[in-house]
Amino acid sequence: MEEEGTNSMTQTNSTIPSDFIREIIDEHLRTNRFQGRVATRFPPEPNGYLHIGHAKSVCLNFGIAVQYRGSCNLRLDDTDPTGESQEYVDSIVQDVKWLGFDWDDRLYYASDYYEQLYHYAVQLIKEGKAYVCSLSADEIREYRGTLTEPGKESPYRNRSIEENLDLFKRMRAGEFEEGTHVLRAKIDMASPNITMRDPVMYRIKRETHYRTGDEWCIYPMYDFAHCLSDSIEKITHSICTLEFENNRPLYDWFLDELKAEYHPQQIEFARLNLSYTVLSKRRLIELVERGYVTGWNDPRMPTIAGMRRRGYTPEAIRNFCARVGVAKKENLVDISLLEHCVREDLNERAPRVMGVLRPLRVVIDNYPEGKVEEFECSNHPQNPGMGSRKVSFSKVLYIEQDDFHQDPPKKYYRLGPGREVRLRYSYVIKCVNIIKDDRTGEVVELHCTYDPETQNAPPPDGRKVEGVIHWVSANHSVPAVVRLYDRLFGIPDPAAEGDEFTKYLNPRSLETLTSCRVESNLASAAPGSPVQFERVGYFCVDPVDSSTKALVFNRTATLRDSWARISDKERK
Ligand code: ATP
Numbered sequence: 253m254e255e256e257g258t259n260s261m262t263q264t265n266s267t268i269p270s271d272f273i274r275e276i277i278d279e280h281l282r283t284n285r286f287q288g289r290v291a292t293r294f295p296p297e298p299n300g301y302l303h304i305g306h307a308k309s310v311c312l313n314f315g316i317a318v319q320y321r322g323s324c325n326l327r328l329d330d331t332d333p334t335g336e337s338q339e340y341v342d343s344i345v346q347d348v349k350w351l352g353f354d355w356d357d358r359l360y361y362a363s364d365y366y367e368q369l370y371h372y373a374v375q376l377i378k379e380g381k382a383y384v385c386s387l388s389a390d391e392i393r394e395y396r397g398t399l400t401e402p403g404k405e406s407p408y409r410n411r412s413i414e415e416n417l418d419l420f421k422r423m424r425a426g427e428f429e430e431g432t433h434v435l436r437a438k439i440d441m442a443s444p445n446i447t448m449r450d451p452v453m454y455r456i457k458r459e460t461h462y463r464t465g466d467e468w469c470i471y472p473m474y475d476f477a478h479c480l481s482d483s484i485e486k487i488t489h490s491i492c493t494l495e496f497e498n499n500r501p502l503y504d505w506f507l508d509e510l511k512a513e514y515h516p517q518q519i520e521f522a523r524l525n526l527s528y529t530v531l532s533k534r535r536l537i538e539l540v541e542r543g544y545v546t547g548w549n550d551p552r553m554p555t556i557a558g559m560r561r562r563g564y565t566p567e568a569i570r571n572f573c574a575r576v577g578v579a580k581k582e583n584l585v586d587i588s589l590l591e592h593c594v595r596e597d598l599n600e601r602a603p604r605v606m607g608v609l610r611p612l613r614v615v616i617d618n619y620p621e622g623k624v625e626e627f628e629c630s631n632h633p634q635n636p637g638m639g640s641r642k643v644s645f646s647k648v649l650y651i652e653q654d655d656f657h658q659d660p661p662k663k664y665y666r667l668g669p670g671r672e673v674r675l676r677y678s679y680v681i682k683c684v685n686i687i688k689d690d691r692t693g694e695v696v697e698l699h700c701t702y703d704p705e706t707q708n709a710p711p712p713d714g715r716k717v718e719g720v721i722h723w724v725s726a727n728h729s730v731p732a733v734v735r736l737y738d739r740l741f742g743i744p745d746p747a748a749e750g751d752e753f754t755k756y757l758n759p760r761s762l763e764t765l766t767s768c769r770v771e772s773n774l775a776s777a778a779p780g781s782p783v784q785f786e787r788v789g790y791f792c793v794d795p796v797d798s799s800t801k802a803l804v805f806n807r808t809a810t811l812r813d814s815w816a817r818i819s820d821k822e823r824k
């Protein structure tokens with residue numbers, strides 16, 4: 253009945269496995285590259301909610317800071333007004349905290365550096381290392397060349413320093429339309445690394461920024477803003493994902509040319525890809541905006557907010573990130589590892605309770621009308637420290653429809669006509685009569701007898717009763733809505749389907765059951781609290797829609813990996 257066999261992937265939380273990034277840091281400590289300092293940052297752009305991929309980066313950056321007694325800043329990398337908002341900032345702050353990390357008073361915004369960045373740009377212009385280019389975006393792309401062909405120099409590349417200073421100032425002053433001018437670094441149009449072919453540093457954007465309002469109409473590009481933000485904050489190790497590998501020379505170029513006082517080391521690692529889901533903010537926004545899910549915190553979303561609402565714990569997510577580890581090569585991590593981590597954590601944490609999802613009424617014919625007994629039920633059979641509670645038993649009960657079969661197949665040890673089964677913590681009952689709906693033939697009620705000598709004890713005559721099922725008393729249970737969540741996509745790699753990805757949404761990712769009955773102890777369960785409905789799965793009280801008047805439970809995870817079983821069957 254309880255989860256078993258979770259030791260196969262044992263790795264304690266306290267042992268931090270080393271990885272290539274920690275090896276680099278160890279080396280820097282040995283050679284005193286940063287005077288013994290370790291300072292990292294987590295730099296999300298507030299243009300969406302954080303997802304499980306971000307959690308990997310959060311755990312890595314904050315985890316390193318904790319391990320090396322350094323520091324990790326939370327920096328909102330908000331240099332593009334498009335799509336950024338305070339709502340996203342608030343969600344990011346909440347999610348990183350919830351994951352268990354702390355940045356003390358080091359909450360920073362790249363937008364706070366705008367003035368400083370502008371002056372760095374002016375410095376590069378003055379040194380002849382940046383110029384205002386008036387090609388259109390299409391022309392700039394054309395001039396850039398390809399992997400096999402060198403780029404072409406812009407006709408504006410040799411503008412005088414004075415003209416560049418004047419134009420850049422007027423760009424800032426708002427004299428020009430969007431797209432008419434950009435500021436570019438003067439590097440090398442023939443560089444084999446396309447990133448180095450005079451990259452754009454600033455562009456004009458006439459959009460209101462959620463923090464700086466309309467103060468600015470030019471905004472710095474990522475490559476220019478990021479390295480300088482890191483340097484301003486005296487970051488030692490600027491950890492980012494693999495797609496920025498080609499940008500590292502540019503990261504270093506800006507810092508070198510500006511003779512920045514502090515020159516952090518950029519290190520790239522492989523981003524997390526997870527099966528049966530998508531982890532790109534653009535895709536997630538599409539799911540939200542087109543109504544495929546109910547919001548960023550829909551329990552099917554791979555967002556931290558969605559997983560929290562689904563009942564995932566910070567410990568489970570952190571443990572998952574530790575097991576995934578950090579590598580230099582991308583791969584697709586099986587979502588069943590994440591599900592395994594949450595089961596393993598909830599197995600320890602979640603009190604056991606009884607709830608019937610698809611009720612079948614059972615009347616105990618020989619049980620006295622009006623009698624009520626209270627049975628002591630353990631909250632966690634393996635952990636007596638979690639205590640016990642009383643569950644009421646009476647003449648009319650509900651059991652799971654699934655736990656009765658009119659024509660029981662082989663190896664079915666639950667209830668059938670004339671058969672006996674044990675009610676968990678209670679009596680052995682025997683099915684003596686079946687009431688069916690005249691019209692549909694559906695079984696609507698069972699009549700049973702109970703054996704008074706079997707309360708939590710084996711039958712004294714030694715007869716064997718193999719099956720044990722859960723139940724609730726009709727008068728001592730409360731109604732509940734239960735949402736059975738499943739994987740959001742029906743195929744392992746929806747991200748590989750490009751823009752077609754929504755075609756592969758799992759049509760059964762949510763099943764809502766509205767006539768469930770749960771033991772009355774749950775009537776006052778706190779929002780978000782986890783439970784294991786015995787034999788059914790791990791659930792949590794929905795923090796948004798549940799109230800003491802109308803309970804709503806979200807399924808966090810099944811007791812076992814049902815997908816593995818399905819694919820096992822398919823393989824046979
Ligand atoms: P997305 O690709 O989802 O749009 P992003 O990289 O644009 O994400 P940012 O807000 O810029 O999102 O990310 C903040 C930090 O999180 C960055 O350092 C980024 O490298 C890291 N990050 C984002 N996605 C992942 C992922 N799937 N795995 C690991 N780290 C990630």
Ligand code: MG
Binds near residue numbers: 297
């Ligand atoms: Mg980004």
